[in-house]
Amino acid sequence: xxDTIIEVRGLTKTFKKIKKKEGxxxxxxxxxxxxxxxxxxxxxxxxxxxxxxxxxxxxPNGAGxxxxxxxxxxxxxxxxxxxxxxxxxxxxxxxRFVRHLGVLFGQKSxxxxxxxxxxxFALNKEMYRxxxxxxxxxxAYFKELLQIGHVVNQPVRTLSLGxxxxxxxxxxxxxxxxxxxxxxPTIGLDIVSKETIRRFIKQMNKEQGTTFLVTTHDxxxxxxxxxxxxxxxxxxxxxxDSMETLSTYFANSKIIEVKFNKPLDPSKLEGYNVIAWGQxxxxxxxxxxxxDIKRSVYEILDRFQVADINITNIPIEQVIKHIYSA
Numbered sequence: 001x002x003d004t005i006i007e008v009r010g011l012t013k014t015f016k017k018i019k020k021k022e023g024x025x026x027x028x029x030x031x032x033x034x035x036x037x038x039x040x041x042x043x044x045x046x047x048x049x050x051x052x053x054x055x056x057x058x059x060p061n062g063a064g065x066x067x068x069x070x071x072x073x074x075x076x077x078x079x080x081x082x083x084x085x086x087x088x089x090x091x092x093x094x095x096r097f098v099r100h101l102g103v104l105f106g107q108k109s110x111x112x113x114x115x116x117x118x119x120x121f122a123l124n125k126e127m128y129r130x131x132x133x134x135x136x137x138x139x140a141y142f143k144e145l146l147q148i149g150h151v152v153n154q155p156v157r158t159l160s161l162g163x164x165x166x167x168x169x170x171x172x173x174x175x176x177x178x179x180x181x182x183x184x185p186t187i188g189l190d191i192v193s194k195e196t197i198r199r200f201i202k203q204m205n206k207e208q209g210t211t212f213l214v215t216t217h218d219x220x221x222x223x224x225x226x227x228x229x230x231x232x233x234x235x236x237x238x239x240x241d242s243m244e245t246l247s248t249y250f251a252n253s254k255i256i257e258v259k260f261n262k263p264l265d266p267s268k269l270e271g272y273n274v275i276a277w278g279q280x281x282x283x284x285x286x287x288x289x290x291x292d293i294k295r296s297v298y299e300i301l302d303r304f305q306v307a308d309i310n311i312t313n314i315p316i317e318q319v320i321k322h323i324y325s326a
Contacts, residue, residue, distance in 0.1 A: 005179060005211050006049040007071065010081035011238060013042040013067050021150040041067045042270045049299075054205055054212045055225035056243075060324050064235040065215050068139070069181055072213075073103060086179060102172035102180040107187065109164065111156045117167040118152040121174060128175035135174075142170045146200060150265075162193030169200065173210070182214045186221055198224045219317050231323055239323055250314040254293055256284045257312060261305040268304070275318070280307075285314070 016037050043065040049055050059065050070076040072083055074090030074097060083090060088097040089150035104110075111120050125135045143149040151159055159167070165185065172180055172184040185201070186194040202225065204210045214225060222229055222243065229246055231239035239246065260280045269282060286296050297309065 003051040004046065005046050005051045005053075007084040008045060008047040008072065008081070008215070011042055011045040011047075011068065011071060011078050011083060012040060012080040013064075013071060013076065014038050014040050017107050026116065036094040040235050042071070042078075042232075044145065045232070045235075045237055047230060047237065047240070049211065049213065051211055052205065052209045053228065054201070054214065054225050056222045056223065056229035057213055057215045057227060057232065058217070058230040058320070063232045063233055066183070067231065069183065069213070069215065073101065073181060073239070074098070078299050093131060096160065099175065102177035104172040104180065104185055105183045107184060109156075109168065111164065111167055114155055116153045116155055117148075117159075117170070120167075120171060121152070124171060124174050129219050130175055138174055138176070139170075142173070145203065146170070146196070151218075162189055162196070164198075165189060165193065165197060169197070174206070177210070179211045180213070182212055182216075184216055184218075185214065186216070186218055194218075194220070201225060219320065228262075231320070233324055246319060247313065247316055249319045252288045253314050254286045254288060255312045255314060256286060256293075256297060257302065257309040258282050258300060258304070258306055261307045264304065283290040 011112045012256050015038070016036050018036055025042065041305075045064075045068060057065055057068070067076065072085055072090060077091045086100050088100075090097050111117055121139065124130075130138070143152070146169070148163065148166050148170070152167065156164060169185075172182075182201070186197050189197065196219065200214060201214075205212060211232040212225075214221060214223065226243055228242050229239070230237060232291070255275070258281060260282075263279045264282075266277060267276070269284070272282075273285040273287070274282050275285050284296075284300070286293055293311065297311070300306065300309065
């Protein structure tokens with residue numbers, strides 16, 4: 001049985017960009033004749049997401065993530081390629097398609113600033129033609145799960161960012177969509193609010209089988225939510241695999257974290273690949289294809305006055321940073 005919910009093949013989006021030249025005469029000429037270049041924001045992207053999956057979609061700013069999501073949601077038409085989401089071609093069947101889709105943009109609100117969230121929920125009920133009983137049932141479920149019963153009748157402008165984001169989630173999920181696009185769902189939130197949002201996403205995924213596509217710059221979102229991750233850089237997919245595979249991307253490298261008994265002159269560590277440095281601490285990367293980890297540890301203990309030493313894998317952010325810059 002094919003449980004693929006998103007199937008993207010050869011997706012490309014080309015934008016026209018006017019070449020601007022410096023100088024007054026060049027500006028005058030551009031009024032008559034403009035030189036245009038074509039820029040690929042997204043280039044030959046292939047992507048498959050299964051039903052019930054929480055997929056992370058990440059990349060540096062300007063990598064093409066937002067353009068990809070806009071094409072998958074039907075806002076933009078691709079220049080080339082095919083997109084099948086929930087059995088729809090998004091930009092051709094937009095009205096029917098969006099009834100099965102939920103969207104949350106962390107920096108753009110669906111709520112009316114001077115009205116209480118409950119008014120927006122009631123508007124969504126009418127837009128999506130949600131039956132009265134189903135609406136009451138869903139609202140009771142969200143109020144209990146997100147603990148928002150005391151805030152839904154207050155003007156949105158009086159709510160904290162964490163309370164607003166909970167209400168934004170209700171807007172995205174009220175009509176029981178099979179698929180949710182979450183763009184930076186925890187941006188700007190405190191630790192407690194972030195954990196509440198993540199727990200809610202995981203519970204919705206587990207209890208109702210809702211599929212989530214999450215774009216984020218917060219690596220904790222990936223580690224807490226996603227089994228699989230797709231990385232886009234310069235408009236191309238550069239990694240598409242499990243979080244477990246990503247975490248072992250540098251299986252041939254280890255980090256030795258060392259705390260020294262007293263401040264150490266950094267020149268004493270010449271010859272080591274020091275990736276982080278403090279007055280009495282250092283993180284040293286060891287290439288296991290060239291060095292034995294046990295011998296390296298003994299050498300450090302023998303050469304320096306060590307208060308503590310620890311061996312870890314390459315941090316996930318270091319792996320992603322390497323993929324971004326590759």
